[in-house]
Amino acid sequence: VKKGLSFIVLVATTILFFSPVLLTPYIWGFRDFHRYIYPIRFFARESILSGIIPFWNPYLAGGMPFLASLQTCVFYPPSIFIYILPFNLGLKFYVLFHFALAGISMYLLSRELGLCKTSSLIASIVWSFSGWMVSSIDIVIILASSAWLGLILLFALKSKDSLFYSILTGLTLSFQFLAGEPSVFYFTLLFLFCFSFYFRLGLRRIILSILIGIGLSLFQLLPFLEMVSYSTRLHSQESSTYWAFVPYELFSLILPSATGTIIRNPQPYLHLGQIWLKSSYFGIIPFILSVAVIFSPKKERAVSFFSLLSLFTILLSFGGMTPLYKLLQALPLFSFMRYSVKWLYLATFSLSILAGFSASYILKRDKSSLMLILFSACSIFFLLAFCFFTNYSFLSQFFAESIMIRWAGDLSSDSLFILIILGLFIITSILFRQHLVKEGWHKTLLFGLILIDLFWFSEGLNPLIRESLYKEPGIVKIFKSDKDRYFRFCHSPETNKHFSMVRGRSLEEAIENVHRYILPNIGMLFGLFDAGAYDSIYLEDYYKFRWFTGIAPFQIALPLVSMMNIKYIVSKWPIKGEGIRLVYSENELFLYENSRFLARALFIQDFKVIKDRTEVLNYIFSDSFSPEKEVVLEEEVRSQKSGVRSQKSEVRSQNSEVRSQKSEVRSQKSGVR
Numbered sequence: 001v002k003k004g005l006s007f008i009v010l011v012a013t014t015i016l017f018f019s020p021v022l023l024t025p026y027i028w029g030f031r032d033f034h035r036y037i038y039p040i041r042f043f044a045r046e047s048i049l050s051g052i053i054p055f056w057n058p059y060l061a062g063g064m065p066f067l068a069s070l071q072t073c074v075f076y077p078p079s080i081f082i083y084i085l086p087f088n089l090g091l092k093f094y095v096l097f098h099f100a101l102a103g104i105s106m107y108l109l110s111r112e113l114g115l116c117k118t119s120s121l122i123a124s125i126v127w128s129f130s131g132w133m134v135s136s137i138d139i140v141i142i143l144a145s146s147a148w149l150g151l152i153l154l155f156a157l158k159s160k161d162s163l164f165y166s167i168l169t170g171l172t173l174s175f176q177f178l179a180g181e182p183s184v185f186y187f188t189l190l191f192l193f194c195f196s197f198y199f200r201l202g203l204r205r206i207i208l209s210i211l212i213g214i215g216l217s218l219f220q221l222l223p224f225l226e227m228v229s230y231s232t233r234l235h236s237q238e239s240s241t242y243w244a245f246v247p248y249e250l251f252s253l254i255l256p257s258a259t260g261t262i263i264r265n266p267q268p269y270l271h272l273g274q275i276w277l278k279s280s281y282f283g284i285i286p287f288i289l290s291v292a293v294i295f296s297p298k299k300e301r302a303v304s305f306f307s308l309l310s311l312f313t314i315l316l317s318f319g320g321m322t323p324l325y326k327l328l329q330a331l332p333l334f335s336f337m338r339y340s341v342k343w344l345y346l347a348t349f350s351l352s353i354l355a356g357f358s359a360s361y362i363l364k365r366d367k368s369s370l371m372l373i374l375f376s377a378c379s380i381f382f383l384l385a386f387c388f389f390t391n392y393s394f395l396s397q398f399f400a401e402s403i404m405i406r407w408a409g410d411l412s413s414d415s416l417f418i419l420i421i422l423g424l425f426i427i428t429s430i431l432f433r434q435h436l437v438k439e440g441w442h443k444t445l446l447f448g449l450i451l452i453d454l455f456w457f458s459e460g461l462n463p464l465i466r467e468s469l470y471k472e473p474g475i476v477k478i479f480k481s482d483k484d485r486y487f488r489f490c491h492s493p494e495t496n497k498h499f500s501m502v503r504g505r506s507l508e509e510a511i512e513n514v515h516r517y518i519l520p521n522i523g524m525l526f527g528l529f530d531a532g533a534y535d536s537i538y539l540e541d542y543y544k545f546r547w548f549t550g551i552a553p554f555q556i557a558l559p560l561v562s563m564m565n566i567k568y569i570v571s572k573w574p575i576k577g578e579g580i581r582l583v584y585s586e587n588e589l590f591l592y593e594n595s596r597f598l599a600r601a602l603f604i605q606d607f608k609v610i611k612d613r614t615e616v617l618n619y620i621f622s623d624s625f626s627p628e629k630e631v632v633l634e635e636e637v638r639s640q641k642s643g644v645r646s647q648k649s650e651v652r653s654q655n656s657e658v659r660s661q662k663s664e665v666r667s668q669k670s671g672v673r
Contacts, residue, residue: 006117010103010124017129017455018096021464027088028095029465029511033138035534038470039524040066041091044074045082059524061533061542062488062564068223071141071536075220076178078144088467095137098147103128105150106352112157113302115356118363118443122450123356126286129454131256131279132348137462138278141180146345148176149188156192159209160201170212177217182224183337184345190331191309191346198305231537233336243339244319246273249280254380255418256281256457257410277341278461282348282355283453284418285425285446288380289358290351292373303357310350317343359446362429363439370433374426381422388415414457421453463507473515475591476526478584479568486600487567490531491517493550495572516589517570531566548617558596560620563627567597598628607631 021027028034043066047054054074057066066072073079078097082090103124110120127133127150136143152172159165177185189210196206214221228234249272251258256279259272293299294307315322319340329335361369392408428445431437437445479489491499499519504510515522520534532546549557549564558577561569569580569592577592584591608630610616616632619625625632 006107006121007104009121010107010128011100013125013451014096014099014103014128017099017459018092020459022092022096025467026464027091027467028137028462029469029507030463031138033140033462034465034470034511035514035519035521036536037138037140038091039521040072041079041082042087043524044072044079045087045090048074048083057524059527059529060521060535061538061546062531064533064535064539064542065223065227067220068227069535069537070177070182070220070224071180073141073144073178073180076144076180077175078179095140095143098140098144099128099133102133102147102150105148105154107150109150109154109157110353110356112154113353114300115360116363118447119356119360122286122359122447123352125447125451125454126282126355127349127352129451129458130282130348130352131458131461132277132282132344134458134461135278142184142342142345144179145176145181145184146349148172148179149191149345149349152176152188152192153195156196156201156206156209157199159205166205166209167212169206169209170216173209173213174216177213178220183339183342186333186337187343187346194309195305199301227537227539230539230541232540232543233537234540243274243276243341244321245277245280245314245317245341245344247318247321249273250314252280253282253287254284255384255411255414257407257414260407261410274341276339277344279457280344280348281457282351283450284380284421285377285450285453286352286355288373288376289362290354292369292376293354293358293361296369296372298368300357303354306350306353306357310347310354313343313345313347313350317341317347362432362446363443365433367433370429374429377422377426377429381419381426384415384419384422388412388419417456418453421449425449465508465511469508469511469515470525471515472526473518474586475516475518475570475584475589476528478591479528480526482567484567486529486565487597488529488531488565489518489523489568489570490561490564490566491519492569492571492573492575495570496532496550498572517572529565531561531564548621558594559625559627562594562596562598565598565600567594568592569594596628602628604629604631607633607637609633609636611635 015022043057043059044054054066054072055068057064067074078094081094081097084090085093106124106127107120110123111117115123133143133146136146152169155165155169155172159169173185173188176188192206192210195201196203249259290310293303294310296303299307312324315324316328317340319325325340358369358373362373392411395408424445428437428442432439432442495517499513499517502510503513518526518528518530520530520532523530545560549560558579562579568583569575571590571592572588574582574590575592579596580592580594582590583593606629608619610619610632611634613634616634620627620632
């Protein structure tokens with residue numbers, strides 16, 4: 001392979017993979033991409049282009065920190081694609097950049113570890129187009145953070161004798177943190193300590209790099225930690241097995257549909273195990289190559305390290321199902337890392353490198369390695385062939401016939417494709433071993449088979465939708481026709497509960513429903529203030545308050561809803577309540593106006609101090625409390641005399657900026673604004 005051609009191949013394969021979305025009116029829309037990633041990146045872009053640093057997001061949850069939320073990625077350098085290009089195109093190039101980064105950095109790392117160019121190319125495409133990376137498009141912060149690992153390790157290896165590379169290691173660590181996923185950053189730090197110890201890079205150098213990385217990120221880290229301290233995350237203790245990689249999901253490393261799928265329908269007809277990671281598959285040939293080198297008696301130093309790491313992190317991905325996971329919870333911050341399946345990040349990376357090492361042994365015609373690889377390939381081939389020709393009939397005793405009819409079809413079609421890939425791999429490997437196929441042809445066939453396999457199974461992991469689905473829904477026009485600009489809307493509790501799951505016969509229909517009802521976060525696209533939010537971090541006090549208003553009978557909660565400046569209520573079903581009237585209805589969508597809603601800024605003269613939180617909740621839910629007449633405080637305040645400006649109390653807005661509202665209070669008495 002000529003110098004520079006490898007980079008061209010990596011970039012070309014990335015562009016080829018994303019060609020269905022890159023220059024077409026389609027974009028990703030599965031899961032969090034349309035409901036979370038798209039709106040927050042849109043808001044960040046609009047703010048930056050308006051010359052505003054978005055410290056605060058007024059459109060969600062009654063207003064909440066925006067810049068402090070790490071996942072907004074406001075100052076993450078590659079966000080420049082989103083800021084300078086048309087929004088949808090910028091998002092596409094943002095994703096494409098990180099796939100190219102992952103591939104190129106893995107290639108350079110593999111070369112540094114001693115692999116030949118072809119083997120390095122194989123390791124890079126296995127990592128770039130693995131189930132872990134492609135599945136992460138809908139949670140793009142995972143993708144962006146993961147893409148930096150190869151470059152971090154490359155610079156760490158070079159930092160042994162160079163302060164310059166120590167600084168570069170710290171810089172790339174900072175980029176990984178700013179990419180938005182703290183758990184990936186935390187796993188990388190643990191990995192980096194083990195990596196430096198095993199390869200004798202010098203603990204001081206690595207600590208220096210980590211300190212540089214953290215130091216460069218302090219402007220984002222400190223606000224983030226403060227926000228977390230006020231959030232539900234600080235006190236939540238999720239089960240260590242809830243999002244764990246279940247042991248029988250290991251079969252999906254051989255056959256992608258072995259545990260079902262959540263892709264072919266918005267609601268999974270069958271999926272065994274966790275559903276956070278859509279696919280752990282990284283290619284049948286790379287799987288065989290990596291397994292063979294793990295169990296090979298002869299190992300290079302790097303192979304031994306990545307073999308141990310891959311096995312160790314796979315065990316950790318099982319979460320609380322293994323004693324090892326519970327033992328490591330003693331590590332600082334370990335218990336805050338939700339979703340143990342995320343340990344597959346390091347497992348997939350390690351297995352990709354091992355596949356590259358194993359490929360190098362094949363190209364060198366190493367007899368023992370080649371025999372072990374062929375034995376493994378033939379064993380899996382005959383096992384899949386048996387299952388294919390019996391149409392997986394043995395599973396019918398465990399699952400209903402209605403499920404088996406559909407699932408067996410997926411299993412059979414996947415098996416047939418993998419059998420073809422495996423058959424060609426076995427034949428070409430035997431011919432190469434017998435010197436009947438030239439080395440150049442064998443390299444091309446090996447690379448091609450792996451690439452076709454990965455493209456075939458990864459292409460459908462992130463369904464595309466029409467960009468036009470993000471257009472303004474009809475209900476927004478009613479909101480914008482209201483002369484009162486400063487009001488919030490919310491959804492009825494039943495509507496929130498109904499749409500907590502994806503609703504639609506297809507992905508596009510489900511997204512149309514999300515936009516039609518302007519479910520949480522969608523209002524950000526149209527400048528609407530939503531009392532709810534769909535976020536990864538919620539401020540604890542507001543979250544609890546909203547939770548109580550959601551479970552209380554509607555008529556009891558209505559005064560509190562009014563207190564939250566909620567003028568409109570969106571519902572899928574008719575609702576009744578004193579002071580609300582229907583202003584719009586269309587095909588199971590009902591919009592109600594709340595005439596009792598309180599203005600965004602108002603002046604109230606009376607207040608009551610209740611220091612106990614439980615007593616506060618009991619009081620504001622009682623008949624004695626009237627939010628338009630009284631304010632409840634948790635501590636005493638010093639009363640200040642107000643100058644007599646008029647004989648009537650009033651609040652006047654002095655400006656009309658969305659992100660900052662100034663008001664003038666005219667009153668002859670003290671009170672609370």
